[in-house]
Every structure is written in structure tokens, then in C-alpha cells.
Amino acid sequence: MIMTSWWLAWKDLLIIIRDKKALLTLIAMPLLLIAILGSAFGDMMDGEEDVTIKKFTLGIVNLDQGQLGGVLSEEVFEKDLSDQMKVKYYQEEEMVEKIKDHKLDVGIVINEDFTASLMAGEQAHAKLISVPDPGIKATIVSSVIEQFAQTVPIEAMLANKALPVQGNASSEERSQNLLNETSIDANSNPVSSFQYYAAAMGVMFLLMTVVQGVSAMILEKEQVVFKRLLISNLTYINYLTGKMVGLILISLLQAFVIIIGTKLIFGVDWGDSISGVVIMTAAFVISACGLGVMAGSIIKTEKAFNAAGMLGTQIFAALGGSMVPLYIFPDWFVSVSKLLPNGLALQTYLDLMSGASFFEIIPAVLGSVGLGLLFFAIGLFRLSIERRGKYA
Amino acid sequence: MNILNVQELGKSFGKFEAVKGVSFSVEKGESFSLLGPNGAGKSTTINMITGLYPPTSGSIQITGVDVIKNPKQAQKSIGVVPQEIALYETLSARENLKFWGRMYDLSGNALEKVVDEVLEIIGLTDRAKDKVSTFSGGMKRRVNIGAAILHKPEVLIMDEPTVGIDPQSRNHILETVKRLNNEGMTIIYTSHYMEEVEYLCERIGIIDHGELIACGTLRELRESIGDRSRIIISLDNEGSHHLEISSLLEGLAVEKDILIKDKLLTVFHKEPQAILSELIQLVTKDGTKITSVEIVEPNLESVFLHLTGRSLRN
Numbered sequence: 001m002i003m004t005s006w007w008l009a010w011k012d013l014l015i016i017i018r019d020k021k022a023l024l025t026l027i028a029m030p031l032l033l034i035a036i037l038g039s040a041f042g043d044m045m046d047g048e049e050d051v052t053i054k055k056f057t058l059g060i061v062n063l064d065q066g067q068l069g070g071v072l073s074e075e076v077f078e079k080d081l082s083d084q085m086k087v088k089y090y091q092e093e094e095m096v097e098k099i100k101d102h103k104l105d106v107g108i109v110i111n112e113d114f115t116a117s118l119m120a121g122e123q124a125h126a127k128l129i130s131v132p133d134p135g136i137k138a139t140i141v142s143s144v145i146e147q148f149a150q151t152v153p154i155e156a157m158l159a160n161k162a163l164p165v166q167g168n169a170s171s172e173e174r175s176q177n178l179l180n181e182t183s184i185d186a187n188s189n190p191v192s193s194f195q196y197y198a199a200a201m202g203v204m205f206l207l208m209t210v211v212q213g214v215s216a217m218i219l220e221k222e223q224v225v226f227k228r229l230l231i232s233n234l235t236y237i238n239y240l241t242g243k244m245v246g247l248i249l250i251s252l253l254q255a256f257v258i259i260i261g262t263k264l265i266f267g268v269d270w271g272d273s274i275s276g277v278v279i280m281t282a283a284f285v286i287s288a289c290g291l292g293v294m295a296g297s298i299i300k301t302e303k304a305f306n307a308a309g310m311l312g313t314q315i316f317a318a319l320g321g322s323m324v325p326l327y328i329f330p331d332w333f334v335s336v337s338k339l340l341p342n343g344l345a346l347q348t349y350l351d352l353m354s355g356a357s358f359f360e361i362i363p364a365v366l367g368s369v370g371l372g373l374l375f376f377a378i379g380l381f382r383l384s385i386e387r388r389g390k391y392a
Numbered sequence: 393m394n395i396l397n398v399q400e401l402g403k404s405f406g407k408f409e410a411v412k413g414v415s416f417s418v419e420k421g422e423s424f425s426l427l428g429p430n431g432a433g434k435s436t437t438i439n440m441i442t443g444l445y446p447p448t449s450g451s452i453q454i455t456g457v458d459v460i461k462n463p464k465q466a467q468k469s470i471g472v473v474p475q476e477i478a479l480y481e482t483l484s485a486r487e488n489l490k491f492w493g494r495m496y497d498l499s500g501n502a503l504e505k506v507v508d509e510v511l512e513i514i515g516l517t518d519r520a521k522d523k524v525s526t527f528s529g530g531m532k533r534r535v536n537i538g539a540a541i542l543h544k545p546e547v548l549i550m551d552e553p554t555v556g557i558d559p560q561s562r563n564h565i566l567e568t569v570k571r572l573n574n575e576g577m578t579i580i581y582t583s584h585y586m587e588e589v590e591y592l593c594e595r596i597g598i599i600d601h602g603e604l605i606a607c608g609t610l611r612e613l614r615e616s617i618g619d620r621s622r623i624i625i626s627l628d629n630e631g632s633h634h635l636e637i638s639s640l641l642e643g644l645a646v647e648k649d650i651l652i653k654d655k656l657l658t659v660f661h662k663e664p665q666a667i668l669s670e671l672i673q674l675v676t677k678d679g680t681k682i683t684s685v686e687i688v689e690p691n692l693e694s695v696f697l698h699l700t701g702r703s704l705r706n
Contacts (some may be wrong), residue, residue, distance in 0.1 A: 003497070003499070004497065007491060007494040007495070008495075015480060015482050018482045018483075019482065223476075224474045224475075224476040224477070224478040225478045225479070225480065227444055228472065228474060228478040228539070229495065230444060231442050231467050231470070232467070232492070232495035232496055233467075233495060
């Protein structure tokens with residue numbers, strides 16, 4: 001009985017492969033659009049913004065038990081440099097995550113003994129955390145801290161002779177040892193426009209392919225071949241499984257053409273984890289096809305589906321970040337867009353492009369597959385209810 | 393032995409009663425026809441027999457299996473040729489047959505062998521590799537039949553399989569059905585072409601407005617109207633003289649044997665030649681002109697007309 005599902009899927013694949021127009025849309029269109037958009041918005045995400053000093057957010061973890069940590073954070077960074085940066089306070093783990101996720105470029109951790117050590121002329125009182133090659137932002141922050149380390153203890157001594165002076169290190173030595181700079185390896189490179197649009201358009205075209213496939217499924221349901229299928233040994237679960245498998249095969253074919261095509265033709269770097277890209281692609285295809293099959297089970301006429309399908313694809317694409325880069329949206333929006341199969345897939349591809357490992361994307365993969373199976377189950381339930389009402 | 397038993401079958405769509413208490417049975421190896429005009433309820437009855445629609449009332453058994461309780465099991469012993477072409481146009485004839493064979497769990501050499509056999513039966517061996525989209529309507533209908541017999545069903549249900557095709561293809565299809573029946577396959581054939589039904593079927597059920605109004609062999613049905621021929625007279629005007637003509641003809645035939653519709657006067661009679669001249673005289677008595685006269689031997693059309701007052705093809 002499982003084989004009947006497979007042959008149904010094989011038949012769908014054969015029909016698509018025979019349709020030259022559909023095949024062209026499936027393969028050539030995504031590559032063409034990626035080339036156009038990647039070139040058109042080439043300057044948008046090339047890291048060029050690092051050349052000019054724009055206002056940026058500095059994350060601070062202030063653990064200092066003395067006063068100087070507060071002075072550095074509140075007086076220097078927050079007030080004096082308010083035109084250059086916005087200060088946000090975090091717990092250390094939270095800040096590291098933000099930097100990993102590219103939501104924060106630079107952060108500092110001011111140690112518990114910052115004031116005491118600084119006054120005593122000891123080493124390593126603050127930790128600068130950034131992505132590798134963070135540009136001028138890290139330089140500004142480190143310069144400010146060094147300047148602060150050189151001048152504040154002297155000013156403090158002059159202002160308050162009661163402050164004890166311990167140790168005999170020179171101010172130059174102090175500044176050299178003050179910063180323990182750490183870069184986070186997780187996110188290697190910022191994502192380029194070509195990378196972004198390769199992933200974004202790929203995800204969008206996959207949605208469109210699913211819509212086309214589901215449209216064909218609904219058309220088949222309206223035709224007499226569906227009745228003939230129902231009279232054969234094919235059960236409803238066989239039918240829906242066959243449709244799902246067919247859609248998955250077609251979508252996977254398209255996905256890997258897009259990934260390999262953009263890699264070979266445009267040199268798009270999909271990240272170091274090939275297994276991650278493969279497994280995420282499979283997971284996304286399962287979730288998108290599950291969604292499609294569910295829609296195909298609910299919507300009764302091809303006409304109605306075509307209208308809803310195209311509109312739905314556009315809405316999903318827009319909310320999922322395929323049209324406008326997600327970077328420009330607030331964090332909450334980016335998080336919410338992960339609830340959409342395409343939003344989750346796009347953000348996971350971007351993570352992979354930024355250097356995320358296979359293991360880091362496993363939650364996203366499981367989420368996608370879970371969504372797909374849930375959609376499939378709803379579709380099956382819907383179809384079985386329809387059968388009970390309409391058929392013997 | 394009955395291979396199909398239909399008892400008090402009814403189907404309603406909302407307030408519309410499409411099938412009303414239909415009962416009949418078909419013996420193994422028999423060829424049975426459901427004859428009726430378009431919209432009579434034939435396809436709805438077939439859809440219930442094949443397990444596609446649940447009946448509102450009644451019961452159906454195929455090879456002893458309750459279709460309502462076990463549709464999948466019952467479907468294993470039937471092949472269905474739907475009224476429309478149920479094929480994939482972009483696949484070849486062979487690919488279509490292989491696909492439908494696989495839907496009945498056929499595979500490997502057995503599948504290849506049966507596909508070759510079926511291609512030979514439907515006369516399309518030399519066009520097996522061509523896409524169905526390149527076929528004529530008649531050839532598509534032949535593949536449509538082929539797809540229904542791959543799993544060698546005990547009962548072949550054909551719903552108007554010759555609609556809209558050329559005479560040559562129709563003949564080929566009728567010959568194929570005859571051959572399958574001769575080889576022991578039970579045939580259930582719906583049509584509104586009485587000549588096909590007369591040629592193919594041993595027993596006939598006449599269905600109209602969802603009711604089975606007559607059922608029997610061709611001879612039994614003819615006898616039900618007294619084996620009377622039809623005299624069909626075309627008049628040059630309609631309506632105005634109907635009542636007068638009916639009253640004039642009272643001496644020649646009873647009222648129920650006289651039908652006047654539009655410009656056609658139909659009279660049923662056992663000896664048409666004997667009353668023809670008198671009939672013409674009576675009709676033309678008041679100046680009504682006759683444009684043609686035809687005598688038709690008793691056939692299914694006569695039976696249907698007599699039972700319903702309407703033509704099969706209306």
C-alpha cells in the first residue's frame with residue numbers, strides 16, 4: 001500500500017518534468033531573480049556602514065563593586081557619548097547571545113574589581129566582546145576605556161586624596177592590560193546581499209512551487225481522475241502521503257538547484273555546514289509542503305486556491321523576510337516571523353551563512369519538521385471528515 | 393448467482409431526490425444496462441454502487457460484500473469506466489495504464505504483461521508510447537476502458553462510455569465490451585443510446601426521474617407495451633388541433649397509446665399497416681397537413697416513450 005503513495009508521487013514528478021514551462025519556472029526563474037536582486041541591492045549589506053560612524057548600541061554588563069564602573073557606564077558611555085552610541089545593560093550570557101545573533105556589535109563586561117584593580121594598577125579589569133572584525137565600533141569603545149583608565153584614577157586621586165593608591169604600575173602599562181578583548185567565533189562574517197537574497201528568494205520560490213503543486217492537487221480533486229483514484233486501492237492516507245511526497249521531491253529538486261546554482265554561478269557562500277544546509281532545506285520543504293497539503297485539503301476549488309495561494313505566498317514572503325531584509329525590523333518582529341515556515345527557514349539559512357553549526361540549527365530543524373507533520377495531520381483529518389460526509 | 397444486489401437504493405441532495413428506491417440485481421457473467429435520459433439518476437446510482445457516494449437509504453452488495461460498510465473491499469472486484477476521460481494527458485497510453493495498474497497494487501512483470509494485453513484489447517499497441525493528449529476522443533475512451541480492466545475485475549461498470557465519439561471508435565468499444573462479457577466479465581452499462589443497449593445487454597433497467605420504471609429482457613420490455621409498433625406522423629402545425637385529433641382517433645387506439653407533442657403525433661398499435669390509411673384520413677380531415685409518416689418497429693425507445701411520454705434523448 002505504501003508503494004501506491006510512491007507511484008502517485010512519481011506520477012506527479014513525471015508530469016512536472018514533462019512540462020517544459022513549469023520546469024523553466026521551477027529552475028531558471030529563481031536563479032534569474034536572485035541575480036537581479038543580489039546585484040540591485042548589492043550595497044545594502046556589504047558592511048559598508050562600518051566606514052561611517054553611525055550611532056550604535058553598546059551592551060554593558062557592569063559587575064563592578066566600586067564606583068568607577070558606574071562612572072564609565074553612565075557618565076562616559078551613556079551621557080558623554082550619547083551622540084555616538086546607545087547603552088543597554090544586560091546579564092553577561094544575554095549579551096553574548098545578542099552579539100552572536102548580530103543584534104549587538106560590541107559589548108563590555110566590567111569586572112567586579114574594576115575600581116579596586118584600576119586604583120591598584122592591576123591587570124584585566126574589563127572584557128570587550130565583539131564579533132570578529134567589528135569595525136570602528138570596537139575601536140571607539142576600547143579607546144574610550146583606555147582613555148578612562150589613564151585619566152580617571154589620577155583625577156580621582158586629585159579630587160579625593162582619601163582614595164588609596166596601591167601598586168606602582170605606570171598609566172601606560174595599566175591601559176595596555178586593562179582590556180581583555182574577546183571575539184565570538186559563532187558568527188563569522190556578516191551576510192552579503194547576494195547571500196541574503198539567495199536564501200530569501202530561494203525560500204520564496206519554494207513556497208511558490210508548493211502553491212503550484214497544491215493548485216494541481218486541487219485541480220485533480222475537481223476532476224474525474226480523483227474519483228478513479230478513490231475507487232482504486234488507494235486510501236485517503238495513501239493519497240495525501242503521495243501528494244506530500246511528490247511535492248517534497250519537486251521542492252527538494254528546486255531547492256538544491258537554487259543552492260548549488262547560486263554557489264556555482266554567483267559564488268554564494270551558504271556556510272560551512274553542508275549537512276546543516278541539507279537538513280534545514282529538507283525540514284523547510286517538509287513544513288512548506290505540509291502547509292500546502294493542508295491548504296489543498298481544505299480549499300475545494302482551484303480558482304479559489306489560486307487567488308488565496310498567490311496572496312498568501314506574498315504575505316508569507318513579506319512577513320518572512322523574503323522581500324525586505326529582516327535586519328530593518330525590530331527584534332520582536334523577527335522572532336514572530338520565525339513562526340512562519342519560510343521565516344524560520346530564512347533565519348536559519350542566515351545563521352548557517354554566518355557560521356552556525358549543524359547542532360545549533362537542530363531546534364529550527366525540529367520545529368520545521370514538527371510544523372510540517374502537524375499541518376499534514378490536520379489535512380488528513382480534514383479530508384477524512386470530508387470523506388465521511390460525502391463518500392461511503 | 394447474483395454478483396450485484398441493489399435494494400431500495402435512495403439518494404437525496406438536500407431536498408432533491410436524485411434516486412428513489414431503486415432495486416435490481418445482476419447475475420454473474422450477465423450484461424445489464426441502466427437506460428435513461430440525461431439527468432435520470434443513472435450516474436448517481438453508479439456512484440453509489442462504486443462506493444463514491446453513500447446512499448441516503450437502501451443497500452448494495454457486490455460479490456457478497458456490503459459496499460456501504462466495506463467500500464474498499466467491494467471496490468477490489470469492480471472496474472469503473474467513468475463518463476469523462478479519467479487519464480493523465482501528458483503521460484503516454486502505456487504510462488497511464490502502468491500508473492492505474494500500480495494503483496491496484498500490480499507491479500513488475502505481471503504489470504508489464506497485463507499492460508501489453510490491455511493495449512492489445514483496446515487496439516492501441518502501436519500507439520502505446522504516444523501521449524494521450526495526441527489521441528482522438530475515441531482513442532482516449534479506449535484507454536479509459538483499458539485503465540478499468542487492468543486488475544481483471546469481476547464486474548465492469550461503464551457509465552456512458554461512448555459519449556461524443558466517432559462511429560468507428562464506438563464500434564470498437566462495443567466490440568471490446570462484448571468480448572469482455574463473452575470472456576465472463578459481468579458488465580453494467582449505462583447509456584441513453586438504446587441501440588448500444590439493445591446490442592450489448594441481456595437485461596435492461598429503465599430509469600427516469602430517479603425511479604426504475606421497468607426492468608427485464610428486451611423481449612419482456614417489448615411485451616410490456618404489447619409489442620406495438622409506433623406510427624409517427626409529422627404535422628405542419630402544432631398545438632391547436634391536439635384535442636380534436638385525440639378525440640378523432642379514439643376509435644383507432646386507446647387514449648394512452650396516443651401521444652401528441654410539438655408537431656409529432658405518435659400512435660402505438662400492433663398492426664400499424666391496418667390502421668394507417670384511416671389514421672391519415674382522420675388527421676387530415678380538418679385540413680391539417682402531414683409532412684411525413686414513419687412506422688417504427690417496437691424497440692426500447694418505444695418502451696421508454698410509452699412509459700414516460702418522453703423521448704430518451706430529450
